Amino acid sequence: MARISEQEVTHILQQSLDLVLILDPGDLTLMFVNEHGANWLGYTAANLMDKLPIEFMPEMSAAELEGILENLRILDVGEGTVLVTPVRRSLGNDHDFEFRLQLIEIGGREFVLANGRDIAERVAVTDEVHNLLADAQTESRQDKTTQLYQRDTFLQIFRDLVKEVGPDGLRLTLVVIDMKNLHEINTQFGQGVGDRVLRNMGNLLRHAATREDICARFSGRKLCILLPRKGQNDGLNLAEKVNRALTKVKYSEYPELRIHTSVGVAELPEPNEPELLLEKVISQMRELKSEEVAQEVHRLGLLVI
Structure with missing residues (x-):
């Protein structure tokens, strides 16, 4: 099996059309956001590094996010959890996002990978008949x-x-x-x-x-x-x-x-x-x-x- 460098992983994440966040579970600081996700929020990736994720999640408190991240530790290795919450753009209406959260290890340190998809967007690209039934x-x-x-x-x-x-x-x-x-x-x-x-x-x-x-x-x-x-x-x-x-x-x-x-x-x-x-x-x-x-x-x- 081929090994992938951290630089290649970063490049792959950067190209994602989802909203990709990497968080420090200790203090909830944002360690990474992909360019597409940052642009959708109305910021540059560099500007977002000074913000906490809850600043653009209007219905999520720090205590709630801490509790969710704490629960990740009791799950089996490789198992994640799902969080559905509104995400606020710098301009425009809030959008409901579904985030898949998972613990990952980078350089011997533990981080949380949050991969978010606009629920409305997800529905739009899925088969229409299937969605009506679902x-x-x-x-x-x-x-x-x-x-x-x-x-x-x-x-x-x-x-x-x-x-x-x-x-x-x-x-x-x-x-x-x-x-x-x-x-x-x-x-x-x-x-x-x-x-x-x-x-x-x-x-x-x-x-x-x-x-x-x-x-x-x-x-x-x-x-x-x-x-x-x-x-x-x-x-x-x-x-x-x-x-x-x-x-x-x-x-x-x-x-x-x-x-x-x-x-x-x-x-x-x-x-x-x-x-x-x-x-x-x-x-x-x-x-x-x-x-x-x-x-x-x-x-x-x-x-x-």
Whole structure:
């Protein structure tokens, strides 16, 4: 296999028509941006070296980006993650970008490679009929704000999985996240900020969960995660990871804004109706939660009805 020099790699990246960034995960500084990407943003590559990526990502805070980059370290070698966020040009409207993030090593140092594609552009160059079908399916399955599964789709997946649960069958754990103060956020800061908080929660769950976990927006302020082939301790670890990330989330223009959550984690030892199981979890959480605690996690035990 032929070896490629760092200069050749730089040349290849420079020719990309995507927005290619290389970040230092330590302080989030920008180490590289390709010419095409810099021109699209309305800068020269040299000018961008003085900026942090969050300066042209208006809905991404430093804490959120740090949490996403931290999650990259727990993935298998070569595995990356996806981040969808608006990108702001120096002139013109924001564009939604899909970034594929991956840890790379250059000269013995660790960096993050972020390869971004304008979602509208990606759709435009794909087969039109395929996109119409895919968009229709996505629209019916996903909550528009969080981009997580909608309630009905989640319940259908839940029904299919819960049939296999049992002493000799599938292990299945349910995590329910209640965003306790979402109504207060909407009242104090406005619906637009509340939707932004929900979008960020959707991103956070997708990055904290694994590929096989199923994340959904079950109701206005309740989010759910199903963990197939995993037990209650796995659910507790995931809940703690979400809560650690939430403590880092800050909105610079709203420094007093904090997201308060109550999380219930239960393993399902036997099949039953998903609606009944969820109602039991929510009922138990209602009895246990404390309004004074910003983030709380409850081990609900084995869920039997």
